[in-house]
Amino acid sequence: MKKEFNIILSGVGGQGIITLTRILAEAALIEGYDVKTSELHGLSQKGGSVESHIRFGKEVCSPLVRQGGADLIISLEAQEALKMCYYASKKSETIFLINDLIKPILNAKKTSSKEISKKLEKFSKKCIFVPASKIVKEKLGKEVLSGVYLLGQAVSKKAFPLKASSVIKSIKKTVPKKYFLLNKKAFDLANYD
């Protein structure tokens, strides 16, 4: 692995981004990396845009990913991915992994996944849209599992250098006991083997 691995998670308040951040941080620790994350709480979290940063590697200094420096951007809502272009660049070979879900923004026209994909092309050679919400809702009945499902996708598509077993261990440590199996199912749906 190069110096550090930089992940941005984005979405809308209530999609479970804080938990996903913790899962990734613990998984990095399990693999023996140094890790730092940065998140926001309170006002900025209420139904508005949410973003968090996870960086791991041999030694991590800044808790924030720098402009154009993301290796992987996972967006739990498609329009939010546009905002994250700030962290993306072709030079860093940023991969976008996007939940193909549009949550309406008040007083604004919806941007379609197609339009979004076109705009992202300038920043990334690899944008993957996955109907994560739809799949987990159909198969497991809970939309909030879309994030964990996308982590499974990230492993299966080799979008980050963490092992599936580490992420599963980390999920076990992070989510409440009674939800572990459901989360593991969502993660496994991605067929990463």
Next chain:
Amino acid sequence: MIKEIISNKTGEKAILLGNEGIVRGAIEAGVQFVSTYPGTPASEIGDTFFKIQNSKSKIKNLYFEFSINEKVAMEAGAGASFSGLRTLVGMKNFGLNVASDFLMPLLYSGVKGGMVIAIADDPNCWSSAQSEENTRGFGSLAHIPIIEPSTPQECKDFTKLAFELSEKFKIPIMVRETTRVALQSGIVNLGKIVNGNRKGKFIKDPHQFSTMPPRVLEMKKELLEKIEKIRKDISEKSPINKVYGKEFSASSKMGIITSSVSFLYVMEALKELNLNIPVLKLGFFNPLPEGKIKSFIKPLKKVLVVEELEPYLEKEIMRLAKDINPKLQIFGKNLLPEVGELRPEYVIKAVSKFKNIKYQIFQPKLPVFSKRFPQFCPGCPYWLIFRAIEKAVDVKKVIFGGEIGCYMLAFCPPFHLQDYLFCMGSSIGVGHGIKKSVSPNNKQKLISFVGDSSFFHSGIPAMINAVHNKSNPLIIVMDNSTTAMTGHQPHPGTDKTGMGEETRKIKIEEIIRACGVEKIKTIDPINQKEFIKTVKTFLNNKNDKVSVIIAKRPCLFINKV
């Protein structure tokens, strides 16, 4: 996670937030009394103690409370410290403003048991939207020693150190975080937990604890001497003020001085640019290790000061350079913004300019996107209240006073129902002033919104003032039975203490009656018709009297009360 924060496995690694690091540090220091009022980005300090003390793994001999406001939290903490216990008081920057009336003389009297005050600033106003406060100013204002951690590990270590220093010098110590420290998570090496077992006893000593002239001027002199002693004996020698990288190279003659999270951005910049410039990281903001700084800048030609917000540190460096190196070129706010938080790329660019090298991040023009404003949660009772207001009154004519809590979101679309918005309690105080000032010919009506926790925090004096001075705003108390915005902490209107004990609910309606309000009605806003009718009647109230509606319906995220 709670399990790890109270884990006894010394030497184990855990991922903690900065705020959790402070909690762990306090536990490793044997803290016995913790008080707080919730506020982002400091809330997790109180929340974590609340969870611990309401779990099976409750810590013995440790008292925790959510106080009614920050001033009372600090007073309570001081009382515990005067009685010999180690005490932690946590709050956000604005909370310290509320508590500052008490803080100033507390520095004069000093403390007995170690007292640490953890404060979180919020550069960029992510969740503290009313001003971009830089609490480091309290170093000069109150003469309080301030130390600034940059990582969760340092949050833990510095908190422990603060307890020791506080007790040694009998002075409260501030541990100052910013959002990117408080809500940064990272790996922390767990140390040994110390169960505090002191038996509190207040020993009368009016010489120390009563601030009255002429003694008070002596106290001030003692305080200034204490600070100088801490500077000389601790700050100058402390390893938390440390030089990173090679000390000084005759060829470059450059150095960087920094602190807090900015230090991490500086190290990131040096890594990114592959540079080796000596960095003086200051753990102490007050008192500054002036000798150490002087010897760092003495051989330099150029120094870059990297700090967030106002250039407090840069000004100190200018002052110190005058004696020791008057030709020193000092860079800082000429390369970095004074408004908003720093980000790694800002510091990388500043360092490259400082070093006269080219650095550019190539990026196409960023796409335009629509702003997603924060909103009330789906099903939040506040939707009902503001919908009813829209139906009851001409929103273009009525003045709406807002303040801090979830109801501040009525400022955002779709409502836009906040014509002024300041600190807690102010919707009533300002509303009263407006009502007293607008000419009767203008017939301007006014509604002040105040949340239940805010009402307890600082709304009550403003309400009494309005009644006593014959003002006539309509006040709507938005009672959702919790402190919702900051994470659903209990308040005096709920029936549980911070220790999880049953307690008497303080009834808001009874308080309001006792304030002398005669026109008062409690309504569940689900009864829209009644709510709309009452707003109309109360607002058209012809006499000069305060009227109050308590809009009572619990937040969706708490068990029905």
